[in-house]
Amino acid sequence: MRTPMKSRTTALALAGLALGASLTGCKVSGTRTNPGGSGATPGAGAAPGDGGGAAQGAGGGRGTGTGALARCRTEDLSARLGRLDGAAGARSSAIVLTNTSGRACRIYGYPGVGIAVADGSALPSSDQRVGGPPPHLVLKPSGSAYAEIDWAAPGGADPQSQSEAALPGLLTVIPPDETRALRVPWSFGQVAEQGNFRVSPLEPGTGPA
Numbered sequence: 001m002r003t004p005m006k007s008r009t010t011a012l013a014l015a016g017l018a019l020g021a022s023l024t025g026c027k028v029s030g031t032r033t034n035p036g037g038s039g040a041t042p043g044a045g046a047a048p049g050d051g052g053g054a055a056q057g058a059g060g061g062r063g064t065g066t067g068a069l070a071r072c073r074t075e076d077l078s079a080r081l082g083r084l085d086g087a088a089g090a091r092s093s094a095i096v097l098t099n100t101s102g103r104a105c106r107i108y109g110y111p112g113v114g115i116a117v118a119d120g121s122a123l124p125s126s127d128q129r130v131g132g133p134p135p136h137l138v139l140k141p142s143g144s145a146y147a148e149i150d151w152a153a154p155g156g157a158d159p160q161s162q163s164e165a166a167l168p169g170l171l172t173v174i175p176p177d178e179t180r181a182l183r184v185p186w187s188f189g190q191v192a193e194q195g196n197f198r199v200s201p202l203e204p205g206t207g208p209a
Contacts, residue, residue: 072099097175114195126194148199152196176202
């Protein structure tokens with residue numbers, strides 16, 4: 001009589017374990033995972049998430065919770081060029097964006113770059129993003145961020161580089177996530193390669209001294 005009772009108890013215990021495993025399996029299979037991670041591609045159109053997180057404070061300290069701040073709009077910023085560097089056909093400088101709005105704002109990515117004649121008429125040009133990933137920045141009032149740019153100057157012994165060169169009067173700069181450009185006087189001479197610029201992501205500060 002004891003043997004059948006023990007068998008029934010064992011059978012019930014095994015059934016309970018099977019049911020528990022089945023329920024646990026349901027929970028695991030219902031959990032969503034993201035095998036690819038965030039997958040974000042940094043660029044001029046990208047912006048920090050609204051969930052906050054740490055950001056580098058351009059113009060003083062580090063900031064947190066950048067999602068509470070509005071992004072820097074074109075009308076919030078002024079632009080200027082840094083010093084001219086380079087030799088032997090290669091030129092470089094820095095675009096410096098400064099927050100003139102009187103309030104903090106966030107900025108992230110790459111500025112768009114183009115060239116124009118003095119009256120604002122656009123010249124053929126292109127820009128290529130290099131380096132990265134961009135840091136998330138908070139520009140305090142009067143704080144600045146910069147992006148390095150480089151381009152080719154026409155070579156005197158190369159007729160093709162001379163024929164493809166342009167002489168701008170202005171550099172047009174579009175801040176990340178914006179469509180309206182800032183205009184910066186250009187005094188760095190001709191630009192070769194049909195106005196092709198290589199642009200680094202925005203970093204805190206004003207660039208090389």
